[in-house]
Amino acid sequence: MSEAVKGSSVDIDLPLVRRARDGDYAAFEALVSRYEGKVYALAWRIAREEHDAEEVVQETFLSVVEHLSTFREDASFRTWLLRIATNAALKLLRKKRGLPMVSLEGSGTQEDDEPLPHPEFVAPWQESPADLAGRHEIRALLDEAMTALDEKHRVVFLLRDVEELSTEETAEVLGISVANVKIRLMRARLMLRERLTRVLGDKDRQAPPHRHDEVE
Amino acid sequence: MDMKCDELLKALNEYVDGTLEPGVCEMFQAHLKDCNPCRIVVDNVRKTIQLYKGDTPCELPPELKSRLHSSLKARWKQRPV
Numbered sequence: 001m002s003e004a005v006k007g008s009s010v011d012i013d014l015p016l017v018r019r020a021r022d023g024d025y026a027a028f029e030a031l032v033s034r035y036e037g038k039v040y041a042l043a044w045r046i047a048r049e050e051h052d053a054e055e056v057v058q059e060t061f062l063s064v065v066e067h068l069s070t071f072r073e074d075a076s077f078r079t080w081l082l083r084i085a086t087n088a089a090l091k092l093l094r095k096k097r098g099l100p101m102v103s104l105e106g107s108g109t110q111e112d113d114e115p116l117p118h119p120e121f122v123a124p125w126q127e128s129p130a131d132l133a134g135r136h137e138i139r140a141l142l143d144e145a146m147t148a149l150d151e152k153h154r155v156v157f158l159l160r161d162v163e164e165l166s167t168e169e170t171a172e173v174l175g176i177s178v179a180n181v182k183i184r185l186m187r188a189r190l191m192l193r194e195r196l197t198r199v200l201g202d203k204d205r206q207a208p209p210h211r212h213d214e215v216e
Numbered sequence: 217m218d219m220k221c222d223e224l225l226k227a228l229n230e231y232v233d234g235t236l237e238p239g240v241c242e243m244f245q246a247h248l249k250d251c252n253p254c255r256i257v258v259d260n261v262r263k264t265i266q267l268y269k270g271d272t273p274c275e276l277p278p279e280l281k282s283r284l285h286s287s288l289k290a291r292w293k294q295r296p297v
Contacts, residue, residue: 025292032288036281041273054280058287065291116225122253122260129266142271161265186229193260196267201260207253212221 013077021068028068032061035078038163039085045146045158046089056092060085075169082163083173086155093151117190122210123201132200145195149188156181157188224254232261 013034019027036057043056063084071080094100132138146154159170160181167185171178227244230236236244248255276284 025289028292029285029288032285036276036284037273040276040280044274050277057276057280058284061284061288062291065288065295068295115222118221118225119253119257119260122256124256124259125263129263129270132267133270138267139271142268146268157268162268162271164269182229186226189229189232189261189264190225192268193257193264196264197260207256210251210253212224212251 014073017068017071017077021071028065031064031077035081036061039081042082042085042158042163043089045162046086046151046155047092048147052089052092052096056085056088059088063088079165079169079173082159082165086159086173090151090155116186117194118211119190119194120209121194121198121201121206123197123203123206125197125200126202127200141196141199145192148195149191153184153188153191156184157192160185161189228254228258228261232258232265 013031016027016031016034020031039060040053040057043060044050044053047053047056060081064081067084071077146157149157155174156170159165159173160167165173167178167181171181174181224244224247227236227240231241231244248258
């Protein structure tokens with residue numbers, strides 16, 4: 001039995017995966033039900049359009065049907081599924097933009113050397129995530145901030161921080177270097193933080209502009 | 217200690233992940249003690265991640281769910297064994 005680097009998804013999914021691989025449709029359907037919402041959410045956040053998200057969900061699970069017999073247990077089912085879903089979503093986006101179907105970005109490509117986005121609006125938030133969660137206007141804010149991100153930053157944030165894949169798993173899913181995953185994640189977090197804090201931060205406790213060009 | 221802005225931002229991100237190597241971690245923690253803006257940014261980033269993580273996964277629209285399951289069932293019958 002393989003050990004997943006992260007999480008308990010191997011333990012949860014493996015029995016169903018094995019039964020599905022042996023032809024048990026009910027087991028397969030249970031797997032689909034377990035992950036369809038998550039795949040839809042990921043697809044929607046990448047593709048930003050309901051119709052496209054639907055297409056990605058269909059394609060993802062149809063691909064699972066096709067390739068389940070080839071699934072080796074060297075990665076968790078969840079990681080494998082997220083790779084299929086992410087690639088399907090990115091492929092769709094590229095197709096819509098008339099770009100080559102396969103990203104030309106190799107793992108050797110160096111990320112740009114621009115300085116990281118410096119925090120401008122710095123203030124503690126007025127409410128906790130637990131209090132904010134679920135509110136309609138907060139969901140709109142989260143969506144708007146995510147939409148403003150470049151796709152390459154958005155995807156890394158979704159895989160690393162929302163889906164909790166490791167840096168290495170994320171690099172593998174996206175076909176980029178570990179170093180690029182780290183840089184993109186930093187940029188994504190800092191840009192999201194900036195947007196969210198401008199709305200959620202307590203303006204009465206805003207920290208004055210602050211740079212560390214020289215620190216004692 | 218002499219950490220410039222970019223280095224601090226990189227350290228901050230790894231600090232949030234708990235992957236900062238020990239020596240740098242100590243330097244960064246020492247910096248945090250005296251730097252309120254950095255402390256706030258660390259907290260902001262943590263909360264940003266929490267908010268997105270906690271954002272309820274979308275439920276499939278019922279029509280999509282039934283379309284999906286129908287097409288999967290049909291494809292299942294034709295799958296390679």
